[in-house]
Amino acid sequence: MKLGWFWIMTAWCVALIATTGALFIGEVMGMTPCLLCWYQRIFMFPLALILGMAAFTDDRRGAVYALPLALGGAAMAAYHTALVAGWVPKWWVPCGTGPSCSDQNLEILGGIQIPWLSLLAFTAIALLLFVYLRKTRS
Numbered sequence: 001m002k003l004g005w006f007w008i009m010t011a012w013c014v015a016l017i018a019t020t021g022a023l024f025i026g027e028v029m030g031m032t033p034c035l036l037c038w039y040q041r042i043f044m045f046p047l048a049l050i051l052g053m054a055a056f057t058d059d060r061r062g063a064v065y066a067l068p069l070a071l072g073g074a075a076m077a078a079y080h081t082a083l084v085a086g087w088v089p090k091w092w093v094p095c096g097t098g099p100s101c102s103d104q105n106l107e108i109l110g111g112i113q114i115p116w117l118s119l120l121a122f123t124a125i126a127l128l129l130f131v132y133l134r135k136t137r138s
Helices: 005-028 035-057 061-085 114-135
Strands: none
Touching: 005 035, 005 061, 005 114, 035 061, 035 114, 061 114
């Protein structure tokens, strides 16, 4: 095993757990995601594929391709988190018809809301990718 394999493998595991959790909440629990949740899924689902391929083929380019997705997802999750926390004015809410982006009903793990977990996952993946890219720099 090479030096950075642990870091990219851990990033892939975080992306895989987040993707599985999002699919479980939407498909098994039957909760319709809001518009911002859909955007976060657009950033997260490819990460599970890209990082999985990068980890098992030991290809550094996968981390380079995944980093913009992780940073974009973190920005989207940070906005969603600020919206749920009430730090963003109500007139600035992007959701129209469908589930409300600012009124989250699902809390897990002792009161943690889904946008907070999404922000944590994207931030962890981005940090792990930064460490991996730094360790494998040639």
